[in-house]
Amino acid sequence: MKVLVVGNGGREHALAWKLLQSPQVEQCFCTPGNGGTASLEGCENLPYAVDDFGNIAEFVQQNNIDLVVVGPEVPLSKGITDYLQRYNLKVFGPTQAGAQIESSKSWAKKLMAESGIAIAQGKTFTDAQAAKAYITQQGAPIVVKADNLAAGKGVIVAQTVEEAYNAVDELMQTGFNLIVVEECLQGEEVSILALTDGKTVRALLPAQDHKRIGEGDTGPNTGGMGAYAPAPIATPELLERVQKEILEPTVSALRQQGINYCGVLYAGLMVTPEGDPKVLEYNCRFGDPETQAVLPLLETPLAELLMACIEGRLNEFPPLQWYDGxxxxxxxxxxxxxxxxxxxxxxxxxxxxxxxxxxxxxxxxxxxxxxxxxxxxxxxxxxxxxxxxxxxxxxxxxxxxxxxxxxxxxxxxxxxxxx
Structure with a gap:
């Protein structure tokens, strides 16, 4: 079996590394990859950018690639899965319509609100003055988000009203014409990376990451400065609630929209002081750096698991096996x-x-x-x-x-x- 991983980050290195541990995987390619994938035994880098769909499709067809795994959100939001599926290629990653769950926070919030999923309350704005008036009314702390993709750095947790005003101006001046302003939930965050074939959902081990650049969780947000798994706050009881109250209703809501979502549903959750899980946001791909903490603990062959998703038989797949520790x-x-x-x-x-x-x-x-x-x-x-x-x-x-x-x-x- 030959696999192609699309992307060039630490997440993609971890995916290639884990896929090569699957008994049936004989070779892995990564495009464009990085120094790590270039030196990984059994892996070869390709020169194509993540949005070079034409060359990627041609390579997959000419080299009989059995599975394409898309790492980053950008090619998913641009429709790489839709493009490759036109050639009947097997792709792990949602279609462009499904990727809206990350590429449009307002779309995702509407989907969840209509499905009764617990979320942070808020509103969407295209006008800075209207957003500021809402902030004045709500007070601080309050969260200001870019509606669309911002490389993990489009979220500002404003501690004062003035800081929130500045966040609105900064995002809109940077080119984000649609922003979301929402309540600042209190509690402890946890990341649940779940795999789905559009019907069944299997959660991986819960993880926690550290978004801010400075020690003590201070300073500006980053793409992530570290992560660990399994997160102790996600007890078996909490995970069961997340499965029944969040993950399964989300997949059902997507299906009702005509979206057969095959890929990762990455739920960024806040566990409130009362112990209730609420969705902060969804991502449509493996987390980075959560993947680098979760995959080393996975004993189940990853390639078999991803193929079960693509082929719509995740409900038949045996329980996931994990290493201790x-x-x-x-x-x-x-x-x-x-x-x-x-x-x-x-x-x-x-x-x-x-x-x-x-x-x-x-x-x-x-x-x-x-x-x-x-x-x-x-x-x-x-x-x-x-x-x-x-x-x-x-x-x-x-x-x-x-x-x-x-x-x-x-x-x-x-x-x-x-x-």
Whole structure:
């Protein structure tokens, strides 16, 4: 079996790594990939951008690729699945209509509200003054979001009314003509990555990520500075509620819209102080860096699981098997991220880190003249497993110390909620 992974981040490196562990997968391709996928045994990078649908389709057909796994949200929102399915190709990832659950927050909120799913209350605006009037009425803290895709950084949790006003202006001046203003839910966040074939839903282990750049969860939002799994706050009782009250009604609502959703339903949830789960937002793909913490714990062959989704037989698939223990992923970023940063810094020490017991998923990297160089804001995701969180955390931080590049930055408190 041959597989193609679309994307170039740490998530895609983790997907290729896990897919190659499936007994039936003999070869993996990644487009455009990164330095990690280029050096992964059994994996080969391709030169096509994630939205180069024509060349991707041609390669898949000419090379008899059995499965295409789409990592990022952008090609999904542009319709890569629809395009490839015209050629009867097997794609794991929702259609463009299904991807609206991430690409349009207002569309997703309407879908959930009409289905009785618990969400943060709010309104959608195209006019800055109307949004500000609503903010004045509601008070702070309050959340201001870009309606469409913003690379994980289009959400501002404003602690004051003035800060919320500034968020409205900033988003609209950046080109986001539609924004969502909603209540600031209190509690603890948890990420549930669930796989579905459009009828049955199977949740993976719950994870928690650390969005903010600074220790103590301070500073601006990022794409994610680290994650761990399984998140203790997601008890079996809570997960059962999420399954029955959120995931299954969402898939049913999509089906009623005529959308056969095959892919990942990534629910970003807030668990309120009363213990109730509410949806903050949905994503239409594997999380990054949650995937780098969840997949190392998955014992079930990933390729078999994804094919069961594509072929509509997830209800027949046996219960998912997991390795014991915990996993923690810490992101090493370029100095200056999530603002401006320099590229082209030489990376050393990855082999040493892996010899110490970690798996290093590469994100913003490239191979050039046999040298591994930084090529993005989030450079590496260092993941370690342990019998418990303390062991995993101690191991991951000893491993990340072995890695070096100029300007390396990482948070030293990933997993602080579980220690």
């Amino acid at each position: 915990s996993a923690v992923c810490v992101v090493a970023a370029s100095e200056g991220y999530p603002g401006s940063y320099e590229k082209g810094k030489v990376i050393t020490g990855i082999t040493e880190a892996e010899n110490l017991g970690s798996t290093v998923f590469q994100a913003g990297t490239k191979l050039e003249d046999n040298r591994l160089l930084t090529d993005g804001g989030r450079v590496l995701g260092v993941t370690s497993r342990g019998q418990d969180f303390n062991e995993a955390i101690e191991k991951v931080y000893s491993c990340i110390e072995a890695i070096d590049f100029s300007g390396k930055y990482y948070r030293r408190d990933i997993g602080h909620r579980v220690r």
